[in-house]
Amino acid sequence: MPVLLAALLFVAFLLPLPGYAQSSPPRFRIEASFIKVPVTVSDSHGRPIPDLGPRHFRVFDEGEERRIDNFVLDKSPVNVILLLDMSGSVRDEIEDIKDAAVSFSRIFDKEDRIAVMTFSDKVDLLQDWTNDGGKVRKSLKKAKAGYRTALFDALDHLGRNRFRGVAGKKVIIVLTDGVDNESQTTFEAVLPRLVQADVALYIVSRTRLVMPQIQREARVEFLNQVMKNILKDDEDFVELYFREKETAMQHLSESTGGRVLFPLKLSDLKDSYEELARELKSQYLLTFRPPLESEKRFRSIKVACSDPMAIVHHREQYAWSPPSARH
Template sequence: MAVVRNSLLFAAVMLVMGAGILPAEKKDPSKTGQVPDNPRVSITPRPKLGAEAAAERRGAANIRVDSTLVLINVTVTDPMNRFVTGLDKDFFRLWEDNTEQQITQFSSEDAPLSVGLVFDASGSMGSKLAKSRQAAAQFFKTANPEDEFFLIQFNDRAELMVPFTHNTEEIQNRLTFTQAKGRTALLDAVYLAISNMKKARNPRKAILILSDGGDNSSRYTESEIRNLVREADVQIYAIGLFEPVSSRGRTAEELSGPSLLNEIAEQTGGRHFPVENVNELPDVAAKIGVELRNQYVLGYAPANMNRDGKYRRVKVKVNQPRGFPQLRAYWRLGYYAPSQ
């Protein structure tokens, strides 16, 4: 999500999905209680990866904004966790602090990304390092040439290993020499990643966390990180490599790991994928990469124009297409309004 001001030119890159680019202006079904007839909607079980998808992208639709605009990225899935593409503006409704807002701008976006990979190198990752490296490689296969990436590794402390680069091989080569040792400073790593995002060149920003447990070595607290992610305009995705709940000998930090990662991800409009079988890692990482290529962007000018610096809660609803199973939407839960 972002707040844009002063006649900003927002280039919303439209994807060709199924039957093609969809018109954005139709009668608003939210006012009639109906959804459009014969919607050109499709479920995408395996969208194309970065290079292949980039070759099919069409020109941008330029949208000129003359007032404050709030942008919300939305992912829509079906009950089988497959991406739902081809929806247009009429299928979405949006509220800010319980007041429904008019969606004035809409796009299906595959714009350049700035992504931070946050990689757990603590001692407990020893047997999981090889598959974690493969997961990173699969994620990078979904990248487009305009994307940029950085690498943060953490054990006893968090460290920026590779600054922003377009060369994903540089990051993969660095991961080749990673050794598992020490404790887990996960919260410090999240703080460092969000701080480093201030150097991002692209407006769309995401963080991917690969970790096997909770935190036991950070200076920053969970409360501080919760507040930080609410302020940051960054989607956070997490892959939690957790032992089965029935396993013995798990520490309190490891037991709290799933809930911590899930809370951080949900707050930002990202998602948390708990994984018990390490062999699933590469496929899950690739799925996250593809998800970032299959998002909708909803833009609205808030009815509340007070520049009070307060947190505004956002809710999105998808109007159910006829004949489709129940759909689920993921979005950033809110943002801080500008202050005076």
């Protein structure tokens, strides 16, 4: 596709080249005989739909319907890592981020916990697990700006190390523009890492905040016009590049049971974080038994709801292992 190729060449002038390295998929074990599937059900306005029961749902494993063994309103503790991309202009938005994080923490109960971490070329822990909103806000004062973005490395680190021994829901909410220019870990390695760790990834994307700023830069306008003249195409190559990044972020988050929010202005950050907090506190949880044998390491999940008004979000994969590896 000439346009896409041109867009990639165009972006090479704008951003450092990412240092991806190939890595083989990790090997893990399932921690239970049942597969747990948190399910978010909302209407077209994003409001949770209450009072649903197992009769309203069907679950499919690789297209084959499974019996729902258990179905409850999920009251288990929520464990959230707030992961903040400190590259680029985020350092100018830290006060808005502080307010959003504190509002987010106030929605949770005393059993729920939040940790705060930042990343640029490396990952820093600002606040270990706590249910104290004051500590969350105070920790953000320690945030330091960086210049490069190793998003996949950060997610891989969290999937490997930060949720060991953690009971309840495991969630990462990352604020980023999605432009990874430093990671050694690949997208293909991060997804199975998060799926196996049973971590839901939510992304508050800054792409639609930063894209207009980039498009207005003189060198970007010049290069954009050059590419249009060469290809005789009116496509905006910056916009095309960010659309590709948004698609990748959506695939990564939705596969784990999360989703992506796209605030259009800084003042929307608070609403985005509060929306996610309410969502995490109003999920259903269903379980089913995996098959005794499988040719696939990672198997697809589909949950259907009979309510015609329902919009359903759930993780799309789980990691299969033989019965002898389960406990």
